Amino acid sequence: MRREVLHSGLRKSSDRVVVVHAATPSRLDVNQLRRLLAALPKRERVMVLLDFGTGLRRGELSGLKWADIDFEEQVLTPSRSIVAQRVGNVKTDASAKTIPLDAALIEELKEWRAETPYSSDSDYVFASWKMKGKQPLWMSRVMQHHIKPVAAKLGFPLRGYHTLRHSYTTLLRQNGNDPKVVQGLLRHASYQITANIYDEAVSAEKRQAHSEVIRLVRPVPQPVPGFAMVES
Numbered sequence: 001m002r003r004e005v006l007h008s009g010l011r012k013s014s015d016r017v018v019v020v021h022a023a024t025p026s027r028l029d030v031n032q033l034r035r036l037l038a039a040l041p042k043r044e045r046v047m048v049l050l051d052f053g054t055g056l057r058r059g060e061l062s063g064l065k066w067a068d069i070d071f072e073e074q075v076l077t078p079s080r081s082i083v084a085q086r087v088g089n090v091k092t093d094a095s096a097k098t099i100p101l102d103a104a105l106i107e108e109l110k111e112w113r114a115e116t117p118y119s120s121d122s123d124y125v126f127a128s129w130k131m132k133g134k135q136p137l138w139m140s141r142v143m144q145h146h147i148k149p150v151a152a153k154l155g156f157p158l159r160g161y162h163t164l165r166h167s168y169t170t171l172l173r174q175n176g177n178d179p180k181v182v183q184g185l186l187r188h189a190s191y192q193i194t195a196n197i198y199d200e201a202v203s204a205e206k207r208q209a210h211s212e213v214i215r216l217v218r219p220v221p222q223p224v225p226g227f228a229m230v231e232s
Contacts, residue, residue, distance in 0.1 A: 027166040032156045033217040039150050046112045047126060048147060052164040053214045054099045055186045059083045061161065062139045067121035069109060074101045078187075082136060097187050100207040102214040168213060177209040185210060 028036070033052065037045050051061050059081035069076050076099045081088050101109075113119045118133035126142075127133040143160055151158045158164075165186070172182045184206050 026159065026163060027170050028156060028158060028163060029167075030171070030216050032154070033167065035154050036147075036151055036156075037217060039154060040147065042112060042115060043126070044142065044146050044150075046108050047142065048164060049105060049108055049214075049218060050125075051161055052168050052217070053102065053105050053210065055165045055168045056099075057081065057165070058139050058161040059088075062124075062126070062136045063087065064125045064136075065121065066113065066119065066123055066125060069101070069125070071106060071110065074103065074106050075099060076101055097184070099185065099187070100210045102207075102211040104214055104218050108218070171213045171216060172209055175209065175212050177212075178205065181205045181209050 037049060040048060047061070050056070051058075054076060056064070056078065060078045062082040063080035064076075064078065065080075068079055077097075078099070109125075112125075116123075116127065117129075118124065118127035123133055124136040126137045126139075128135050128137050139161065148158060169182065169186060172185065
């Protein structure tokens, strides 16, 4: 529990006011994630679900372009990171490894691609309308002004995008997945992973572990009779 001590410059006495803040959780549980996703508008919902369900770092999420997503193979390959509006490489070689995408997440991405005016392969997945798609949204501002306020109203303030990554890690472990599969999904650079020569391809174990967590918070969409699936 964090404590903040405030000293009043208007008082001559040595009294001090102690304000005790409740600890902000570093991860969200399944129920909290479901409620958050249900309450967010489309853009922010896709952003949160994608970040949570892939463990992308904030800079990787910001730098994501449609060309990085293979809808047919249902995978994503991070190729750049944007920090402080500067484009650079992803953190490590391990960070550039391919990530599986569950069918439910693929459908969410297809729907968002059909809705956004910036849907070309060269466009950012979350492009800034103010910058006419030339730059991605400023992720910290989206979190601060559009996502955190919703979470706060629901009663569980979150720290930021890393909370979503921690939540993904926790649920993967709670589901009893092999630690190596978890490390592979999170793309951690590790001597152990390097020594074991992790396969670059998306293994069945990684895909199953990823899908189990996604379906905890977002069920697989069921087709509605009489309506055809619209391809983006």
